[in-house]
Amino acid sequence: MNCVEYIENFLSAHADGELSPADLLDAEQHLRQCLGCRAKLDDERALKSLLREHIEMRAMPDAMRRQLLEALDRAAAEEETQSAGHPAAHQVRRLLGRPVLWTGLALAAALAIVFVSTRRFLPHRPPVEASAPTRDADFDVAIAAFDRFQREFEPNMPSDSPAVLSAAYARARMPGFIWNFSASGFNLAGGRLDRLPDGRKVTYTFYRGARNSILCTRFKAGNASAPAGQAEALNGHIFYRYRGYSLCYTRMPDGGFVCILASRLPLDRMVKAVKVALR
Numbered sequence: 001m002n003c004v005e006y007i008e009n010f011l012s013a014h015a016d017g018e019l020s021p022a023d024l025l026d027a028e029q030h031l032r033q034c035l036g037c038r039a040k041l042d043d044e045r046a047l048k049s050l051l052r053e054h055i056e057m058r059a060m061p062d063a064m065r066r067q068l069l070e071a072l073d074r075a076a077a078e079e080e081t082q083s084a085g086h087p088a089a090h091q092v093r094r095l096l097g098r099p100v101l102w103t104g105l106a107l108a109a110a111l112a113i114v115f116v117s118t119r120r121f122l123p124h125r126p127p128v129e130a131s132a133p134t135r136d137a138d139f140d141v142a143i144a145a146f147d148r149f150q151r152e153f154e155p156n157m158p159s160d161s162p163a164v165l166s167a168a169y170a171r172a173r174m175p176g177f178i179w180n181f182s183a184s185g186f187n188l189a190g191g192r193l194d195r196l197p198d199g200r201k202v203t204y205t206f207y208r209g210a211r212n213s214i215l216c217t218r219f220k221a222g223n224a225s226a227p228a229g230q231a232e233a234l235n236g237h238i239f240y241r242y243r244g245y246s247l248c249y250t251r252m253p254d255g256g257f258v259c260i261l262a263s264r265l266p267l268d269r270m271v272k273a274v275k276v277a278l279r
């Protein structure tokens, strides 16, 4: 079986769990040696479960529908430059053609999936982002940790669930808030409590997606105000493009802690992920 055969004839039924035993064997054999199709299957499953779980009987506003259709057209145009197009965009479009009613959340989630799905197959483009004008020591802590943990992350705090990790942080007198990026495709990988070289306690909470990761770094940062050079701000969350990373800086309300989210996501997707998580 090759990729085109798999995608056209098997992918959708595979994601639905509807392949015959013989077909399933064939499909699994292909996936064992094809990373691309395995990623497509993950996307397909994620999309389908989102659609199943989040669609409620509420009308989608016209403006949103128009926005989504435009996004899908862009995605489709990008797909045409690829050898094997991703079916997610077509699938959403097909669903939109039916009398299905959408919530804002389902729509945002579906959009995020479409963007994720199409972007992962695009050729890598070098970042053309401007960096924040100054170096920032706190930011450097966050991105060094991000690089380290993207290679390998080993939790050292109880991380069975967000609630368990949150309680463990609280017992260590560290902020307990755990981001929920699951609607944007990032799952909690776990948490660490460490010390910075100067002895300050620091927590690292790591979230993994199919292609990218997000690290949340928290420590006490005296009374410094937000670094200059912000690209965008959203209810006290301040976003930066910094040395090829996207950062979100938040001064936490209590205890003088800062929370720095770091990722290699494009900044607009980072902003979107934070927006969705705060909803």
Ligand SMILES: [Zn+2]
Pocket: 002, 003, 004, 006, 030, 034, 036, 037, 038
């Ligand atoms: Zn394949």
